[in-house]
Amino acid sequence: MMPQTADVQTEVQDLSAMKLADLQHQDPARFSGTLRRLLSRVEQPSRSISGYNPQRLD
Amino acid sequence: MIADTSESHHVIAGHDFHSLARGHGDAESVRQFTVTERSWRLVGLRHLLATxxxxxxxxxxxxxxxxxxxxxxxxxxxxxxxxxxxxxxxxxxxxxxxxxxxxxxxxxxxxxxxxxxxxxxxxxxxxxxxxxxxxxxxxxxxxxxxxxxxxxxxxxxxxxxxxxxxxxxxxxxxxxxxxxxxxxxxxxxxxxxxxxxxxxxxxxxxPRCHADVDGARIAFLLDDVDPYRDLRGYSAPAPLPPADLARWQELLTAAWTILVRQDRARAEGVAAALTTLIPLPAAKPYRPLSASCDEAFAAIVASMPDDAEQFAMTLVHETQHVKLGALLHLVTFVDDPDGPAVYAPWRDDPRPLSGLLQGVYAFVGITDFWRRRTDPGSRFEAALWGRQLRRVLAALRTDSRLSPFGERLVAELYDTVTGWPQPPADADTTRLAASAAADHYAQWRALHVAAPEDWVREAVLAWNSGGPRPAIPATVIAPVTDTSARWLDGRAVLARIHLTDPAQFAALLHAPGAVADTIPGTLPADLSLITGDAAAALEGYRAHLVTDRGSPRAWAGLGLALDALGRPAADLLERPELARALARALPGADPLTVADWMTGAAAPC
Structure with a gap:
């Protein structure tokens, strides 16, 4: 079991200080880990939606 | 609080992760997701622009x-x-x-x-x-x-x-x-x-809605026109008439009062996790529709609630999804996302493991909401969902597909649920909750889990030779979604009406042949089962199965009626797919005799 009080290092790059104006000038490799996670979810749309019987929305 | 102590990755403070993993998370923890979600959004936006x-x-x-x-x-x-x-x-x-x-x-x-x-x-x-x-x-x-x-x-x-x-x-x-x-x-x-x-x-x-109660505020946009509001793709605008807008505002004021006065910390977490509500028309009574998507942080879809209490529950439900959706962007809970789908007590269909985790997380919040309330309907919900959570969390604790973070999430949620005191409930409420839990599982299995073909062949031979039933086979077949599965909660809805609206239940009793028209997913015999007349229910399910031998609803009902009569029923309720398949393979056999043979209560005729 993981320790309960340890800080958790996430898998998402911290872009909180980045302006949109700088976004396109970045090396894409900087975002590769986060992008891989994002695209894996995009490719499986049914796994992104949660809720109370949302299949009945159809 | 989520602190940016890493040069390149977001970091979640240990105590915040602990709180979130236990199904809580205060407003400050939730607000920090706006920072992490901005990073996520920027990466997606940049990739789109490059494409x-x-x-x-x-x-x-x-x-x-x-x-x-x-x-x-x-x-x-x-x-x-x-x-x-x-x-x-x-x-x-x-x-x-x-x-x-x-x-x-x-x-x-x-x-x-x-x-x-x-x-x-x-x-x-x-x-x-x-x-x-x-x-x-x-x-x-x-x-x-x-x-x-x-x-x-x-x-x-x-x-x-x-x-x-x-x-x-x-x-x-x-x-x-x-x-x-x-x-x-x-x-x-x-x-x-x-x-x-x-x-x-x-x-x-x-349009916007807001409410202020005891110094706590909730405010969100009611988005009925955005092209991407249905969480999947384009949909045309459907602006609400003024009367509906007023009704949403009225319900929010009442729901927010319930939330703030019942559990202020959770209420403030709800307000922090919600900026947009996408309204849907009212769903069927007792069956609200709601949804969220991890790509739309802080938005929820919800049907017009039946009442303020249902709306308060829906706000808790969907903001739990919003929180976990943001968290699963940050860490991995499931190492093997492509394994077989599993049972989720709140769904008609089998769910991927990640989807089950979402449901568990949501229902920890929902059950925590109900267990704080004292009316009969709330006590039914607390008893039902507490039972269902313990069932799936016990199974999840041994699921090898979980990552270390997933194992921790499940362990924390299990501790939360098992740490709740047993909710007070009278015998009838307890009976109905236990029945509803067993019912849903039985119907789900009957629909989505196939009986092993070799076992069915062996059972037919044994039946025809007058022998004992073959041993129950191990559960090895992965569920396959039966897309016809709908309204598995029919009898649970009847139980809710029985407990909370005696006049409506009396009206249903007056016209049992029309019960399915009012409450989809029900049979006339269900009315007898709910009122405690298990003998009449048993006969009703038996008669139904004579003409509809594959009815998952009737097979589950038959098991519930036998159980209520004190007769063996465990093999019917835990493995209903076997009796269902066997009865189909024995078209002339009486369904009740098949059931008794399955449960070891009788020899074949």
Whole structure:
């Protein structure tokens, strides 16, 4: 079991200080880990939606 | 609190992760997700922009021009642009367009109509930043939607290109929450000019709801027009009539009062996790529809609630999903996402493991809501969902597909659920909750789990030779979704009516043959089962199965009736697929005799 009080290092790059104006000038490799996670979810749309019987929305 | 102590990755403080993993998370923890979600959104946006070509904008200005307008707005007012880009439906749009470009989904509408949402986003950013600008945007279904601002109507047009323009009003009122309300921002199509002004009947500003109770505030936008509000792809606007808007506001005031006075910390977490509610028409009574999507942080979809209590529960439910959705962007809970689907007690269909985790997380919040309430209906819900949570969490604790973070999440949620005191409930409520839990599982198995063919062959031979039933086979067959599965909660809805609305239940008893018309997913015999007349229920299910031998609803009902009569039923309720398959293979056999043989209570006839 993981320790309960340890800080958790996430898998998402911290872009909180980045302006949109700088976004396109970045090396894409900087975002590769986060992008891989994002695209894996995009490719499986049914796994992104949660809720109370949302299949009945159809 | 989520602190940015790493140079390159977000870090979640240990105590915050602990709180979130236990199914809680205060407002401050939730607000920090706006920071992490911005990083997530920016990566998606950058990838989309790198994928799009200028030509894909069709008759609109090149993609690069729309992006330049966003950057101009950022230079003038960075917060305004952050608010615009972080609007939840922008996340849905990014995901949808990436899916469309990647061939994951198809769409018959011209690509530029989807691409042009970027131009609408740019227009909103420019309006909010008070820029002087003009940008062409798509017209779809006779309207131009400016995300989170409102909708301009062009009744004579279906599709086309309109122009959003403003001479700029940077110095007028830069902090105004309703830009355009008193300014000269216009949307033009040919000779028709719509002003973003309250006195222009062709402009419909986005409606908002809010409530204040004991110093706690909740406020959100009621988005009934955004093209990407259904969480999957485009949908045409469906602006609510004023009476519905008033009803949402009325229900919110009452629901917020319940939440704040019942559990203020959770209420404040709800308010922090919600900026947008996408309204749906009322669903069937006792069966609200609601949904959320991790790409649309802080947005939920919800049907018009039956009452304030249901709305309060839905707000808790969906904001649990919002929190876990943001958390699963940050860490991995499931190492093997492609394994077999599993049982989820709140769904008609089998769910992937990650989906089950979402459901568990939501129902920990829901059950925590119900267990604090004392009316019979709430005690039923607390007893039912507490039982169901213990069932699935016990199974999850041994699921080898979980990552270390997933194991920790399950362990923390298990501790939360098992740490709750046993909710007080009378014998009838306890009986109905236990029955509803067993019922759902039995129907689900009967529908989605196949009986092993070799076992069925062996059982038929044993039946025909007058021998004992073969041993129950191990559970090795992965569920396969039966897409006909609907309304597995029918008898649970009857139980709710029985406990909370005696007059309606009496009316149902008066016309048992019509019960399924009022409550889909029910049989006439269910009324006897709910009222405790198990003998009559047993005969009813038996008669039903004579003509509909594969009915999962009737097989589960038969098991429940036998159990209520004190007769062996465990093999029917835990493995109903076996009796169902056997009865189909023995078309002349009496269903009750098959059931008794299955449970070891009788020899074959």
């Amino acid at each position: 799009l070509t200028d030509e894909q904008a069709g008759p609109l200005p090149p993609v690069a021009d729309a992006w330049k307008l966003i950057l101009r707005a950022e230079e003038a007012d960075e917060d305004a642009v952050t608010d615009t880009v972080m609007y939840p439906q922008v996340g849905i749009w990014i995901a949808h367009l990436l899916r469309r470009l990647g061939g994951v989904v198809t769409d018959t509408e011209p690509l530029w109509t989807d691409v042009g949402y970027l131009h609408a986003v740019a227009a909103v950013a420019a309006v909010r930043a008070g820029l002087a600008f003009a940008v062409d945007v798509p017209v779809r279904a006779g309207v131009v939607v400016l995300p989170a601002l409102g909708m301009a109507r062009f009744p004579d047009a279906t599709t086309g290109v309109a122009t959003v323009a403003s001479p700029g009003r940077r110095d007028d009122n830069p902090g105004d929450d309703n830009p355009g309300e008193d300014g000269p921002v216009t949307v033009s199509l040919g000779d028709t000019v719509v002003r973003l002004a309250a006195d222009d009947p062709a402009w419909r500003p986005a």
